[in-house]
Amino acid sequence: MLKKSLLYLVTVSILAFLAGCSAGGPRVDYLPSFKKMALKTFAVEKSPDADIDPLNAERIAGAIEGNLRHKGYTSAVQPDFIARYDVSVVENVPSNVSFGFGIGSYGRHGGGSVGTSITPSRDRVAIRIDMVDPRTRKVFWSTSTQKSMPDFTTPESRRAFFNAVVYELLKPFPEAKR
Template identity: 30%
Template sequence: MRKIIKLLPIVLVAIVLTSCSSVKVAADYDKAVQFDNYKTFAFFKSGIDKAEISDLDKRRILRAIEAELMAKGYTKSENPDLLVSIFTKSNQRVNIYNNAWGMGAWGWGGGFGPGWGWGWNNQPNVTTSVQGMLFIDLIDADKKELVWQGQGTGYLSKNIDKKEARIKEFVSKIMEKYPPGMDN
C-alpha cells in the first residue's frame, strides 16, 4: 500500500504531462467563401515578418505549411489565389509540484527513527515549459480579406530535432481543419 501511495504523485504528474503533449486546434472561416475556387498560394511576406519568432522557426513553419498545402493539391504561384500569413504567441508556464501530503509525511520522524514526520525535506519540484500558439491566416489575394484562420496551441521543445517535429505536428493538426466543410 505504501508503494502505491508513493507512486501516486508520479503517476498523476505523468498523466498531466502526457495530456499537455497534444496540440489543441481551432479554426474560423468566412462561410460565404467558396474554398474550392482557390488553387494557388504564396506567402504574405509583410505579415510573416511581423511574427515574433526566430527566422529559423519561421522557415520551419513555412516549409511545413507549404508541404501541407501542396499535399492538398495547391500550387505555389507568383499570382496566387491565397496569401498565407502566420503569427505566434507564447507563454512561459511555471509548474510547482509539492509532494508533501498534509501536515507531514511518512518517513523519518524528527530524527527519532522511522515514523510520522513533518516533511521538512520535501522541497517542491519546479519546472518551466513554454506554451505556444501558432495562427495560420489564409487571405483572399484579390480582396485582401482574411477568409480562414487556423490556430494551434501546445507545448514547445527547446531540442532542435523535437522542435522541428513539433512544428510539423502543429501545422499538420491546424491544416487538418482546411478547407472547411470537408470531413476533417
C-alpha cells in the same frame, strides 16, 4: 485495505497529473462562406509582426507549403488564398505542476500527508496560421496553438518540431476541390 487505497490514490494522482500535462488540439475558426469557396492555389507569407528568427521562419513556411501541396493545392504568384503565419514566443510560462499525497485515519491509528508544488518555467511558442483572401485581405479561416519549446540539439530537430506543429494546425483545413 490500506495498500489498495494507497495504490488507488497514487494511480488517480498520476492520471490527473498526465491529464493536466496534455494539451488540447489547435483552435480553428472560419467564416461560414468559407465552405463554398473554390480554392486551388496558394502563397505563403510571414506576418510582419512575427517574432521568429529567419531560419525558423523558413522552416515554418516550408512546412506550410508542403502540407498545402499534400492537400492538393498549388503554389501560385496570383493565388486564390494566402497562408499567412504569425509566431511569437511566450517566455517563462510556469507549468503549474503540483502533487499531493494524503492518508486518513481509522480509529486510534492515524496518518500524515505530503504535498509539493513544482512550478518550473518553460518558453512556449504561439503559432497562428490565417488563410487570407488576397483581394480583400480578410481572414476566412484561422488556426492557432501554443507548444512548449523543446531543447533543440540540431537543425533537424527544429525542422521536425515545426513540421509536426504545422501538420497539426493544418490537419482540419480541407483538401483542394477537384
